[in-house]
Amino acid sequence: MEVKVLFFGVLAEVTGTNFKNFRDVKSIGDLKLRIQDDFPEVVHYNYRISLNNEIINTDLKLKDGDEVALMPPFAGG
């Protein structure tokens, strides 16, 4: 299975990419560790996580094709 992770705002800048695909991740918690392994600088920033366009606050299981986004505080307007 594979999930797509999107990086926005300052996180796209510090990771140097807008997205990365991760294989064989079971949960959001698992994915966060994998992201921190690949992009350790991410831990220095505040961000929320969305799963398939919905902001989540709990550790959910992931399935093939899921889209996860790491989102710094919004700043529209």
Added chain:
Amino acid sequence: MVTDYLINGPITKKVICCFLEKIDEKTNSGGHSVFLGQVRADEFNGKKVTAIEYSAYEGMVMVEADKIKATILSEFEDAKSIDFVHSTGIVKAGEISLFVLVSAGHRYQAIHACTKTVELIKEKLPVWKREIFDDDSHEWKQ
């Protein structure tokens, strides 16, 4: 990028006029309230803001924008319609980056629903911006 809620670059007077021309059709409304968000040429530590670069999570913008509209229409019983569009990409100082038009039966609800819509856009819409300065440096804003 051009969607129902996002437009690439500044929101031009032509775009604004397109929205305003349609108020002729809103015959159930007695008041329309408009908000225009403009890029300020702020100065920090001797550096001047020349532009803001916006980015957005397009898929989630569509979801959240629909929720914002539904919230406003349920909270303000007199509100008839809500239109808004936000810029992505580069918007120079003095240009418009957010347009909001709320129509209601009467002025009080039009004005207050418009204000609430702007607040929800700033709180809920997944949009990010970085200020670009006249020395080509930049700073992310929250």
